[in-house]
Amino acid sequence: xxxxxxSPRYKIIEKRQSVAFWCNPISGHATLYWYQQILGxxxxxxxxxxxxxxxxxxxxxxxxxxxxxxxxxxxxxxxQPAKLEDSAVYLCASxxxxxxxxxxxxxxxxxxxxxx
Amino acid sequence: LAKTTQPISMDSYEGQEVNITCSHNNIAxxxxxxxxxxxxxQGPRFIIQGYKTKVTNEVASLFIPADRKSSTLSLxxxxxxxxxxxxxxxxxxxxxxxxxxxxxxxxxxx
Numbered sequence: 001x002x003x004x005x006x007s008p009r010y011k012i013i014e015k016r017q018s019v020a021f022w023c024n025p026i027s028g029h030a031t032l033y034w035y036q037q038i039l040g041x042x043x044x045x046x047x048x049x050x051x052x053x054x055x056x057x058x059x060x061x062x063x064x065x066x067x068x069x070x071x072x073x074x075x076x077x078x079x080q081p082a083k084l085e086d087s088a089v090y091l092c093a094s095x096x097x098x099x100x101x102x103x104x105x106x107x108x109x110x111x112x113x114x115x116x
Numbered sequence: 117l118a119k120t121t122q123p124i125s126m127d128s129y130e131g132q133e134v135n136i137t138c139s140h141n142n143i144a145x146x147x148x149x150x151x152x153x154x155x156x157x158q159g160p161r162f163i164i165q166g167y168k169t170k171v172t173n174e175v176a177s178l179f180i181p182a183d184r185k186s187s188t189l190s191l192x193x194x195x196x197x198x199x200x201x202x203x204x205x206x207x208x209x210x211x212x213x214x215x216x217x218x219x220x221x222x223x224x225x226x
Binding site for chain 2: 004035040041042043044091093104105106107108109110112
């Protein structure tokens with residue numbers, strides 16, 4: 001089966017510019033996650049969707065980050081304006097369900113963002 | 117959310133068994149323990165998940181004592197390709213909603 005698809009793989013932008021990342025989860029997966037992984041650290045959850053509703057966005061810097069999941073399938077994560085400290089790998093993951101049951105999460109390869 | 121503590125790094129040689137222990141003293145009754153593996157430039161990959169006692173799959177074994185305050189990931193006969201970062205997560209929603217720590221960097225030498 002196809003895995004989680006993310007694009008682009010790499011992106012370099014100047015600070016104060018905006019950028020968007022796209023994620024296509026595994027077909028049929030209701031839950032979608034966006035993580036930020038700074039070099040040398042573990043992934044940090046930014047936002048979790050259940051279908052097209054937000055379940056958890058407590059760690060999303062809402063002054064500059066936004067995310068949406070249209071029709072409960074694809075998702076986009078946007079940063080506007082970007083700061084130097086936003087340089088990281090942005091990972092998308094999906095799972096069959098993520099509320100009360102434990103299920104395996106499948107991660108994409110990520111988008112490496114460099115802000116200069 | 118339960119916090120986990122793992123060794124920062126470990127070294128091993130090909131063919132050896134590697135055991136990585138994770139401490140999670142504040143684990144809740146309905147929490148599961150999940151381990152992920154991450155190679156450079158890739159997203160984390162699920163290895164194994166358990167609630168208590170022992171779980172084994174084709175890749176690894178997971179040992180969980182009765183008090184569930186720790187767990188040990190066991191990788192039998194590691195190879196160079198097992199060099200990666202291993203993350204222990206504790207939670208009741210697939211483990212991934214909880215905090216990823218810095219993980220354990222395993223170096224397998226020839």
